[in-house]
Amino acid sequence: MADTLIEVNCITKDYEMGSAGVFKALKGISLKVEKGEFVAIMGASGSGKSTLLHILGCLDTPTSGSYHLEGVPVHTLSPDSLAEVRNSKIGFVFQSFYLLPRANALENVELPLIYAKIPPSVRKRRAMEAISFLGLQDHINHLPNQLSGGQRQQIAIARALVNNPSLIMADEPTGNLDSVTSQRIMELLKQLNDFGNTLILVTHEPDIAAYAKRLIKIKDGLIISDEIMKRG
Helix, strand or coil, X not given: CCCEEEEEEXXXXXXXXXXXXXXXXXXXXXXXXXXXXXXXXXXXXXCCHHHHHHHHCXXXXXXEEEEXXXXXXXXXXXXXXXXXXXXXXXXXXXXXXXXXXXXXXXXHHHHHHHHCCCCHHHHHHHHHXXXXXXXXXXXXXXXXXXXXXXXXXHHHHHHHHCCCCCEEXXXXXXXXXXXXXXXXXXXXXXXXXXXXXXXXXXXXXXXXXXXXXXXXXXXXXXXEEEEECCCC
């Protein structure tokens, strides 16, 4: 029997829009994600997929409903406790990489470990292991502007892995990359899933979503389909 990593029940998210009233970004989302799944979430701009990503990534809290991550009721946590969950349980990969421009590759990968107050010697070893896993050990002293787009995204993936998170969340991870590099990054994410990592990918591109094993489509703040992807 699979282990449930994420359980979301009837979450809503409302935004006060002043004189325009209330915008209901999510209107009652319920879903489960088991450990080891690779899930793609698709939807047009304004569909609610980014809001759902922020809630699943503990970057925001729902207006109502519940969200349990590994059994922890994160919807009840304080901002400080949410930050601890983000750093210890979730690795993020973003479209814009978000690398510190004046820090080299090794220092960027070490960042989550600094927040976790890991000793420097252990920090460096674990960051080196993550970078070496991705084959970028020759680039540890390079600044982000000395790396290609694909290399920067790989360093961002190493940073996401360095804390051994329960969940990796990728938000349009190929949005700033050419098609060849995009394919390489997606093959890498697929490999991570094959190794047992749980991935949730947010994208608007069908060819990118096709790498996942499960596809959830969102429209107007509601899930309109949730299906297991068929392999050729």
